Amino acid sequence: MPRIIASPLLLVVHGRAGGLIPAELKDLARELETQRGAPVGLEALTAGEPPALPASSSATPLLLVPLFLLPGSHVRRDVPRIAARCRQCGPLRRLPFLGSWPAWQGALAAELAALKAPADAPAGDGPWLLHHPLEGPLGAAFLAHLEAVTGGRCRATPYSAPNPADAPLPLSGPALPLALAANRLTDALPSPLGLPLLQRPRFRAVLLEALRALP
Incomplete structure (x- = not known):
């Protein structure tokens, strides 16, 4: 049986001043990459420039995961904007925000x-x-x-x-x-x-x- 290839993930987080991403989120992304065998990107809303997106394809679309706990402005405005940018680069599947x-x-x-x-x-x-x-x-x-x-x-x-x-x-x-x-x-x-x-x-x-x- 052929091995199922996992899709790359883009975890969207709030971040701290200057785009700093807390260590617990970086550790989570590293562990996920190892366990899934696929790229895991982190995008902080506080960063000046968005990171390069993990490569995706029709077989393995990019999975956008909003790691927000409440349906505030980041979920209602920022996440759709990020999703639109990602779709310009390739196939995308967007998950509901974590808190839901x-x-x-x-x-x-x-x-x-x-x-x-x-x-x-x-x-x-x-x-x-x-x-x-x-x-x-x-x-x-x-x-x-x-x-x-x-x-x-x-x-x-x-x-x-x-x-x-x-x-x-x-x-x-x-x-x-x-x-x-x-x-x-x-x-x-x-x-x-x-x-x-x-x-x-x-x-x-x-x-x-x-x-x-x-x-």
């Missing part, structure tokens, strides 16, 4: 269930999902869905918070930052609260398994 994947939402539910709330915490006080603010009906509907499927409570938390000019973040219950990789929010949060999701074994395993299984 049932397996990912299941991992969030499991992680929140594993967090222990203080015995004297008021009923309904967490566990919290700290997320970047979303606007509009689509954002509100997605956050309501996320609360329903994970058992968490969503709390808008700007990437720049907390900082010395702000009041302390009032969290009487357990919380999980909805950040795939290190960013300004996780930098500002105390350990272990500020641990990004890809630095937590459950989420790395779920994402690695899902991406490894792509055709």
